[in-house]
Amino acid sequence: MHRPPGFPAGRPCAIDGSRSAGGSGLAEDAESIEPKRRRFRLAAVLPLAGALAIAAVVAFVAYRAVFELSLSGTRANASHRLDLYAASFEREIGKYASxxxxxxxxxxxxxxxxxxxxxxxxxxxxxxxxxxxxxxxxxxxxxxxxxxxxxxxxxxxxxxxxxxxxxxxxxxxxxxxxxxxxxxxxxxxxxxxxxxxxxxxxxxxxxxxxxxxxxxxLEQLERSWASAESPAILSDEHGVVVLSSVPAWKYGTLVALDEKARREIAEAQQYNDRPLAPIGLSTLRQLDDGTRIVRLPGAAGSDSSFSTEGLFLAESRAMPETPWTLTVFTDLSEMDDLARLWAALAGLGSLLCLGLLAVYRQRRRHLREILAARAALQRAHDHLESQVADRTAALSSANERLREEVEERERAERTLRDAQSGLVQASKLASLGQLSAGIAHELNQPLAALVTLSGNAVRFLERGEFDTVRGNLERVRPLVERMGNLTGELKSFARKSSGEPQRVGLRKLIDDVLFLLNHRLTRGGVAVTIDIDGGDIELWCDANRFEQVLLNLIGNAVDAMEGQDDQRIHLSARLEGDFARIDIRDSGPGLPPERLAHMFEPFFTTKAPGVGLGLGLTISAGIIRDFGGELVASNAEGGGAVFSMTIPIGAGEAT
Missing domain, CATH: 3.30.450.20 (PAS domain)
Incomplete structure (x- = not known):
């Protein structure tokens, strides 16, 4: 820790002279922080709450002013509309009064x-x-x-x-x-x-x-009311709606009926047991005896040309010669929306004015703080410049070391990939070395036959026995083709793989490998059986590398059965979803249970010393993993070892 000059080591320094050693000053600071926080929050909340309260009062006053101003004109129009409805009712009834x-x-x-x-x-x-x-x-x-x-x-x-x-x-x-x-x-x-x-x-x-x-x-009158611009109802002395421009309100009530009213209606059998439920009208404000502001419910299924839900001005009038009341409703939604708009604008305007005032005051305070802080900022800037320079140098050095480590890691990875590729190629060449004796035997037989047939052809040609010469030459051709196939398979197997997967038939791969191992299989009397679902399965893999896996596994099976009277290898393949499962089972002694867990470890082998390096299964398992599959080893129930592989059958889809 950096200590200012003049302060001895081991003694705490008093910053302002009021706090001394022992940590008591820190405790006092901690105790004073919380009250300061509360005062700060209170100072921030109170102005905001005051501004919102002022805006709410302004908005309320604006709403009432605009609403009352619009209401006076609306009441005049509503009274005239009530006159028209009353006249239409009296005209309709007056036709039949005489x-x-x-x-x-x-x-x-x-x-x-x-x-x-x-x-x-x-x-x-x-x-x-x-x-x-x-x-x-x-x-x-x-x-x-x-x-x-x-x-x-x-x-x-x-x-x-x-x-x-x-x-x-x-x-x-x-x-x-x-x-x-x-x-x-x-x-x-x-x-x-x-x-x-x-x-x-x-x-x-x-x-x-x-x-x-x-x-x-009164259906004609109801239809004319339904097409009018405002809802209208005619209610009886009990408040039951007997005529309505909104069908859903008919036979509803303006208020809940008491027992006396229900008894009188029942005695007169006036409405034939209709439920007479309230329509949901609620009075918000009484203006005078016949005028009030109400809220109407929505009428479900109403086919009227106007909305029946919201704020309405209700103008009522008692009909002459009857105890009935005619009520016409005028929609106040637009007027209410206009008043709300003006209220919102007034509230926002007041908030804007208060905000501008607050910004002005805040700006003046900030200017003073900026001037005071500019000098401190310059001092801090100079100090930071020196720290940045020091840290930049340290970071540059660390970055250079990191770059060198990355390059070293990339070189190590390239070396590892090259070693792995060389190891795979060496394993293939080692397999070819093991096959060399059989390959020499396979080539010597047709070569000896070629020598004999060619010598006989010369003698028969001198004698003029052309038919015999033709027969010898025809026997030469299959021998040459056999030698060509063998050398072609060896060349194909020995070449370095491209590593690119492609579609390839499993049966051809098995036949090619068995062709290379033909001498070993024939010499040992090994019987090979092949069982593939559907006759063949297309795999998604590198054919050259997969042939090496088959060669290793089948060669290991031949080695495991060496010296036995009954030597059998069974190759089976079947589809399991998007994968093919390939099993190679032999009739040998099987795998020791204590060694199953180590079968695919590098340099682990069950063969005699000097016979193998223990890399064949490790390389095979790595090749299968590269294909997106898996290679496992187990013992069969009837005896012998089983090596099972799962290989994808397509690039993301089944064939």
Missing amino acids: YPYVMALDGSILALLANPTDSLLRYRADSYLEALNDRIGTLDVFLLDKTGRVIASSNWNKWDSFVGRDLSYRPYYQNAGVGRVTRFYGIGTTNRQPGYFLATAISRGNDTLGIGVVKVS
Whole structure:
């Protein structure tokens, strides 16, 4: 450690004079770090939190200002739209409001009310009501007696005829009066068809004779509402939606019904056991008695031309002569989006202004710090320059040593590869040396025959026996071809391998090796059997190097069986996925179990001293590994040794 001049060794130095030896100053520094960190975090968080709070307040004020400004114009448009919807409803209902009075003008109706048991009068009244219903286009027109029972109806001759039914439970019967039309909406108890009922009392003087009722369909009005730009609903006194531009809301409720309301609806059989579930409307803000801001749910399966989910302005109005309420909804989504946009812009603008102010202040502080730090930086720069120079020199020296080591390693690897290649070639030449006696024998026999046949041909030619000469010459040709094949195989086997793999047939490789070993096999009486799936298998390997492996393994098998009466070698091959498994089994004594683990180690051999170097199996195993396969040794169950190889059958694919 570098120590400033003037400080003696073995004594700690007091940096500022306030801390002395023994480590107490370090403990005090550690204790003061944590409070400083907390103050630093607090100083960083508080301005950010304050800026976000200011931006949130500005955004809220901007949102309310823009929203309220847009809402005033929207309310005027919504009120006008409500007038249009109310007028269309009153116009549709007003067309039929006078027809209950018209019924009292017909003589057949009055006559039937005076004598309700007369069948002829009933027929005339039914026919009149049927004709009236067809003419005015209503759903049904029917007549009730004073007890509330239907005595004549426009559908008298249909399966769903009202004649004879007691409708005294219906509110339009209970509330009917002279000189006024009672209105009621409900679902028919006979044909389950919803409709709008208009009823009035038919009287003579002050005596009520019966009730005339007209049932009107509102489907046309609903269709016109569905094509309008805003949703609209008509709800009854209980809050049940009886008319809606959104089909999914019909027979829903604006609020949950209490037990009293459900009991009244059930007694009047108004909605025929419909579930009457709330549609999910929620009021967010009440503006006045008839206006409020609400949120509507999405209507699943709605085929309306407008969206029914989001923020809406609800304008409501009580309908005249009924306890019903008409409500028109105006979509506030665009207005809300606009207000949110302005709020976001205002918030971001305030954050930008605060950020610029903070940047300005920070910049001024940084300028002061930069001026103060520039001198210290220059001093540190000078010190670092000297350190960089020293370390650069050290790194250059280390880099030079590393480069020399890399070059030395590359030279060693090239030498090792050359030695391995030479060792493989030497092993091949050693194998040829072992075969030399057999090769000489194989060549001497045809050479002796050539000498005899050529000498006889000369003598027979002198005698003029040309046929005999021709026969001798024809016998010479196979002998020469045999010698050529043998020397060709020796030349091919002895040449140095290129090392490039290619497709090659296994059967040809085995035949070539057996041809080279023919003399040894014949001399020892070795029987060779070959069993290849499909007759042949194509391998992906270097043929020259694989022949050397076969020559080593088959030659070792012949050596292992030497001197035995029964000498057999069995070569088998079969496909296993993308590999070929090749087994070479002999009938020799097998491999000692304690030596199986060392069979492929360099210079390990089971032969007599001086017979082999113990490199044949090591080289063979290395060649098979280069092919992407494996060579293993084991003992067969029936006796003898088995050497098994796995060789790829294709370059990434099976053939």
